[in-house]
Amino acid sequence: MKLGQVTIxxxxxELNVSTSTVSRALKDYPxxxxxxxxxxxxxxxxxxxxxxxxALSLRKSKSFTIGVIIPEVVHFFxxxxxxxxxxxxxxxxxxxxxxxxNEKLQRELSSIETMLDNQIDGLLVSFSKETENFDHFTKLxxxxxxxxxxxxxxxxxxxxxxxxxxxxxxxxxxxxxxxxGYKNIIHLAGPKTLPISAKRKDGYKxxxxxxxxxxxxxxxxxxxxxxxxxxxxxxxxxxxxxENHPDAIFASNDIAAAGAMMAVKELGLKVPEDxxxxxxxxxxxxxxxxxxxxxxxxPGFEMGEKATAMLLEMIEKKKESNWEAKTIVLxxxxxxxxxxxx
Amino acid sequence: MKLGQVTIxxxxxELNVSTSTVSRALKDYPxxxxxxxxxxxxxxxxxxxxxxxxALSLRKSKSFTIGVIIPEVVHFFxxxxxxxxxxxxxxxxxxxxxxxxNEKLQRELSSIETMLDNQIDGLLVSFSKETENFDHFTKLxxxxxxxxxxxxxxxxxxxxxxxxxxxxxxxxxxxxxxxxGYKNIIHLAGPKTLPISAKRKDGYKxxxxxxxxxxxxxxxxxxxxxxxxxxxxxxxxxxxxxENHPDAIFASNDIAAAGAMMAVKELGLKVPEDxxxxxxxxxxxxxxxxxxxxxxxxPGFEMGEKATAMLLEMIEKKKESNWEAKTIVLxxxxxxxxxxxx
DNA sequence: TTGTATGCGTTATCAT
DNA sequence: ATGATAACGCATACAA
Numbered sequence: 001m002k003l004g005q006v007t008i009x010x011x012x013x014e015l016n017v018s019t020s021t022v023s024r025a026l027k028d029y030p031x032x033x034x035x036x037x038x039x040x041x042x043x044x045x046x047x048x049x050x051x052x053x054x055a056l057s058l059r060k061s062k063s064f065t066i067g068v069i070i071p072e073v074v075h076f077f078x079x080x081x082x083x084x085x086x087x088x089x090x091x092x093x094x095x096x097x098x099x100x101x102n103e104k105l106q107r108e109l110s111s112i113e114t115m116l117d118n119q120i121d122g123l124l125v126s127f128s129k130e131t132e133n134f135d136h137f138t139k140l141x142x143x144x145x146x147x148x149x150x151x152x153x154x155x156x157x158x159x160x161x162x163x164x165x166x167x168x169x170x171x172x173x174x175x176x177x178x179x180x181g182y183k184n185i186i187h188l189a190g191p192k193t194l195p196i197s198a199k200r201k202d203g204y205k206x207x208x209x210x211x212x213x214x215x216x217x218x219x220x221x222x223x224x225x226x227x228x229x230x231x232x233x234x235x236x237x238x239x240x241x242x243e244n245h246p247d248a249i250f251a252s253n254d255i256a257a258a259g260a261m262m263a264v265k266e267l268g269l270k271v272p273e274d275x276x277x278x279x280x281x282x283x284x285x286x287x288x289x290x291x292x293x294x295x296x297x298x299p300g301f302e303m304g305e306k307a308t309a310m311l312l313e314m315i316e317k318k319k320e321s322n323w324e325a326k327t328i329v330l331x332x333x334x335x336x337x338x339x340x341x342x
Numbered sequence: 343m344k345l346g347q348v349t350i351x352x353x354x355x356e357l358n359v360s361t362s363t364v365s366r367a368l369k370d371y372p373x374x375x376x377x378x379x380x381x382x383x384x385x386x387x388x389x390x391x392x393x394x395x396x397a398l399s400l401r402k403s404k405s406f407t408i409g410v411i412i413p414e415v416v417h418f419f420x421x422x423x424x425x426x427x428x429x430x431x432x433x434x435x436x437x438x439x440x441x442x443x444n445e446k447l448q449r450e451l452s453s454i455e456t457m458l459d460n461q462i463d464g465l466l467v468s469f470s471k472e473t474e475n476f477d478h479f480t481k482l483x484x485x486x487x488x489x490x491x492x493x494x495x496x497x498x499x500x501x502x503x504x505x506x507x508x509x510x511x512x513x514x515x516x517x518x519x520x521x522x523g524y525k526n527i528i529h530l531a532g533p534k535t536l537p538i539s540a541k542r543k544d545g546y547k548x549x550x551x552x553x554x555x556x557x558x559x560x561x562x563x564x565x566x567x568x569x570x571x572x573x574x575x576x577x578x579x580x581x582x583x584x585e586n587h588p589d590a591i592f593a594s595n596d597i598a599a600a601g602a603m604m605a606v607k608e609l610g611l612k613v614p615e616d617x618x619x620x621x622x623x624x625x626x627x628x629x630x631x632x633x634x635x636x637x638x639x640x641p642g643f644e645m646g647e648k649a650t651a652m653l654l655e656m657i658e659k660k661k662e663s664n665w666e667a668k669t670i671v672l673x674x675x676x677x678x679x680x681x682x683x684x
Numbered sequence: 685t686t687g688t689a690t691g692c693g694t695t696a697t698c699a700t
Numbered sequence: 701a702t703g704a705t706a707a708c709g710c711a712t713a714c715a716a
Contacts, residue, residue, distance in 0.1 A: 004485070007709055018687050023711060031685055053459040054405065055709035057396045058692050065460075073424050074626070079415040086442060095456060098440045100428060114437060117395040118407075143346065228630070258630045265632075284416070285627025288570070288600045290607075349693055360703045365695060373701055397693035400708050688715075699704075 006047045015039055026051075057119055065095040066311060067115035069125045071103050071152075076283045077300045078126070081150065084304020085124060092312055094121075105130035112136060122146035122311045127154065129191045146314035146323075150307040151298075153327070155195050160314065161327040162307040166196045169296040169332035170203025173278040174250050176294070176334055178211045180342045182248035182276045186219040186238070188231055188260060190252035200252050200280065219246065223256050231259035239267055247275055248340075254279035254286050254295055261289065261339065276340040291338035299330050306330070348389045357381055399461055407437040408653060409457035411467045413445050413494075418625045419642045420468070423492065426646020427466060434654055436463075447472035454478060464488035464653045469496065471533045488656035488665075492649040493640075495669070497537050502656065503669040504649040508538045511638040511674035512545025515620040516592050518636070518676060520553045522684045524590035524618045528561040528580070530573055530602060532594035542594050542622065561588065565598050573601035581609055589617055590682075596621035596628050596637055603631065603681065618682040633680035641672050648672070 008022040015022070017036060025032045025040035026049075043049075057063040068085060070078050082098065089096045097120065099111035108128050115123065125137065125147060134154045141147055141158065153161035177185050187204045190197030201220060208215050221238070223231050231251065239245040249264075251257035257279030264275045271277055271291055279286060282297035306328055314323050350364040357364070359378060367374050367382035368391075385391075399405040410427060412420050424440065431438050439462065441453035450470050457465065467479065467489060476496045483489055483500065495503035519527050529546045532539030543562060550557045563580070565573050573593065581587040591606075593599035599621030606617045613619055613633055621628060624639035648670055656665050 008711095009709075019709085020688080020711075021686060024686090027711090033685060036685085050455070050459055052400075052461065052709050053456075054396055054399045054461045055692090056711085058394075058400050058694095058708090059710050059712095061692070063396065073415055073421040074418065076416065079421060082415050083442065083444075090452075095439065095460065096441075097437065099438075100425065102425075110432075113392065114395075117392055118437065119394065119396045262630070283627070285625070285630055288604070288627055288631050290632030350695095351693075361693085362695075362704080363702055366702085369695090375701060378701080394693050397708090398695085400692090400710095401694045401696090403708070686716085688713105690711100690713085692710090693708105695707090697704105697706085700702080 005052070006049050007052065008049070010047065011040060011043050011049060015043060061119075063095075063119040063121055064093055065097055065118070065120050066308070066315075067112070067120040067123045068096055068098045069101060069108060069111055069123065069127070070098065071101055071126060071128055073098075073100055077151075077281045077298055080300030081126075081304040081307075084301040084306075085308045086304075087301075088305050088308035088312070094312065101128040103129045109136055112140075116140075122148070122315045124307050124311055125149050126152045129193055132193055146311055148307045148311040148314070150303055152194055152196060158325045159327075160310060160323060160325065162303050162310065162330065163196070163327065164298045164303065164330045164332050166199035166332075167203040167206070169280065169298070169334070170200040170250065171207045172203075172332070172334045173280070173294075173296050174204045174207035175211070176336065177248045177250060177276050177278060177340060178207065178213065180248075180272075180276055180340060182342070183213075184216075184219070184244075184246040185213070185248040185250055185276075186221060186246045188234070188249060188251040188256045189220055189222045190256075191224050191226060192222060197252055204250055223252065226253065226255060228255050228259035228262070231256035232263045235260040235263035236267065239264060239269070245269075245275075249275065249277045251277070251279045254281050254283040254293060257293055257295070257339075258285070258289060261293065271339050272341055276342060278334075278340050282335055286335075287337065294337045294340040295335050297333045297335050299332075303330055347394070348391050349394065350391070352389065353382060353385050353391060357385060403461075405437075405461040405463055406435055407439055407460065407462050408650070408657075409454070409462040409465045410438055410440045411443060411450060411453060411465065411469070412440065413443055413468060413470055415440075415442055419493075419623045419640055422642030423468075423646040423649075426643040426648075427650045428646075429643075430647050430650035430654070436654065443470040445471045451478055454482075458482075464490070464657045466649055466653055467491050468494045471535055474535055488653055490649045490653040490656070492645055494536055494538060500667045501669075502652060502665060502667065504645050504652065504672070505538070505669065506640045506645065506672045506674050508541035508674075509545040509548070511622065511640070511676070512542040512592070513549045514545075514674070514676045515622070515636075515638050516546045516549035517553070518678065519590045519592060519618050519620060519682060520549065520555065522590075522614075522618055522682060524684070525555075526558075526561070526586075526588040527555070527590040527592055527618075528563060528588045530576070530591060530593040530598045531562055531564045532598075533566050533568060534564060539594055546592055565594065568595065568597065570597050570601035570604070573598035574605045577602040577605035578609065581606060581611070587611075591617065591619045593619070593621045596623050596625040596635060599635055599637070599681075600627070600631060603635065613681050614683055618684065620676075620682050624677055628677075629679065636679045636682040637677050639675045639677050641674075645672055 012019045025037045101107040279295040282295040286293040443449040621637040624637040628635040
């Protein structure tokens with residue numbers, strides 16, 4: 001306790017009343033005379049009294065704090081989600097404690113431990129690329145601890161989730177490329193461990209199938225790392241070695257798309273004339289690159305809001321235990337820019 | 343207290359010893375028989391005992407939590423700073439509680455209140471654009487509360503700061519444009535309230551002066567909002583209305599630079615042949631746009647590390663009170679890309 | 685209408 | 701070598 005913070009004790013002493021009277025007066029409890037109530041409140045204000053949240057937390061067994069587990073803040077999409085989370089949390093008197101895992105399982109595990117030590121009331125999770133086993137979450141959920149997964153949601157039972165419709169987003173993007181007249185569309189896929197990668201891949205495949213296009217399995221190319229350099233190298237190699245190179249790319253995210261675009265341009269091919277490109281997530285930079293990149297926009301802010309709203313609901317209804325499993329699916333929007341318009 | 347968390351009481355009861363014995367055994371205090379020590383530790387492990395950080399916080403008047411006030415997470419630079427902060431904090435057993443102000447003073451004030459309510463041990467601050475009065479910080483510092491400012495540091499006495507050398511960064515960038523043969527270099531300046539804006543402007547002016555270039559005050563153009571759209575509009579208007587338009591732009595940040603580049607290209611001018619452009623901060627996208635944008639790189643991660651290390655030092659030396667004012671200045675690096683090479 | 689006592693989980697002080 | 705007790709700041713059941 002720094003700052004010589006004033007407590008209800010100080011107020012009680014100065015006013016010659018008991019701490020309970022002060023406590024009650026401050027909370028407008030019934031059975032306190034208007035007179036003392038006023039005195040207490042005035043003095044509290046004068047002394048700039050603020051309740052000690054830690055003491056409250058201990059007393060009430062409730063911290064009004066939620067934990068957020070996120071892979072990386074530098075991901076534009078996640079940073080918008082964070083804003084949505086904070087918005088709803090603060091509006092409801094909750095604090096947010098944030099941990100980046102940097103895509104490391106170890107970090108995910110230790111962050112959760114620390115957060116639990118600090119008595120968080122609930123958890124919002126988008127798990128790491130390394131996370132393939134979900135026991136550390138199910139253990140908590142079995143004890144009725146409120147958890148909401150967002151974006152990267154686990155493929156297990158009885159979870160509460162908020163995602164976007166990755167399948168449809170990918171489907172729309174691929175369909176758009178087809179309709180623009182591209183014939184040989186490859187897919188730069190995301191990390192295998194992530195369900196969102198699988199869903200985007202499925203959307204791509206379905207779109208091809210629905211339009212009687214050949215599905216060449218070799219044209220689904222994994223980009224496990226997810227850096228721009230990776231997709232740059234992959235794309236360059238693929239396009240160089242191939243006399244009949246592909247004429248379109250649907251990438252699992254904008255970073256990969258940007259790397260691919262760079263490779264294609266370096267090979268002297270024109271975007272979108274020779275090669276059409278569509279990305280995913282609509283990063284900040286996507287409209288700034290040349291040509292501007294078409295992309296599937298995900299409503300990050302809204303996802304943060306929705307996930308938080310659900311979590312708070314679970315927290316406050318805690319006693320009614322056992323929430324039903326539920327998944328909210330938000331729709332994406334295909335933003336067509338120059339990179340995919342023949 | 344959810345999760346039926348086990349406490350030292352549970353351990354004490356089961357072992358028929360007192361809670362104090364358990365507490366001491368767990369901390370390897372002297373005067374506990376090896377026998378009971380082992381018994382306690384074994385049981386603690388078996389029951390997955392974890393100390394309640396909230397109770398500790400109350401008891402010790404110390405939360406092992408630091409607060410971070412930041413304008414916006416979506417700023418690439420700030421998100422790298424956050425990573426640096428987390429790294430050092432976690433390595434030293436501290437938690438991080440993060441608040442975005444969204445550049446609002448009100449949010450800054452309320453965030454600080456909430457954090458203090460939660461008994462944070464210290465504060466890392468990069469203040470909002472609206473913040474012109476620093477009383478809410480000085481009040482705390484007078485009470486010897488540890489605060490370290492980073493990047494956006496206030497122009498007041500007795501503060502502990504970590505910044506980059508904005509003056510030199512701007513100077514180098516401008517000098518580089520001059521050396522490339524550009525003659526009429528304008529400056530898209532940042533928000534007036536921010537000292538970093540002033541320093542960058544000063545660096546720009548000094549470089550012109552040192553190279554016997556005319557300093558046209560009308561070519562220092564404020565971009566108070568800081569969006570890409572803003573600088574796009576400003577640049578377009580300026581270049582259209584001006585027969586003898588400028589031939590180079592030094593922008594206070596990469597977003598503004600990107601907007602300017604877009605405007606210039608739309609007017610049919612070539613970058614870097616007709617117009618050279620340099621930005622500031624080296625955002626993620628800067629190397630991806632066309633042409634790749636030259637930019638002044640700031641060591642964000644290192645800034646986060648340094649600021650946190652200093653804060654923790656202040657926290658742990660608390661009793662020796664009154665830290666000396668101190669400012670660490672990190673150096674920038676000019677990354678020359680195509681946008682500025684004639 | 686107000687005060688007293690107790691407890692949230694932990695540790696420090698003072699016994700034994 | 702261990703236990704009993706008080707305290708951190710607050711809220712509440714029970715007394716008065």
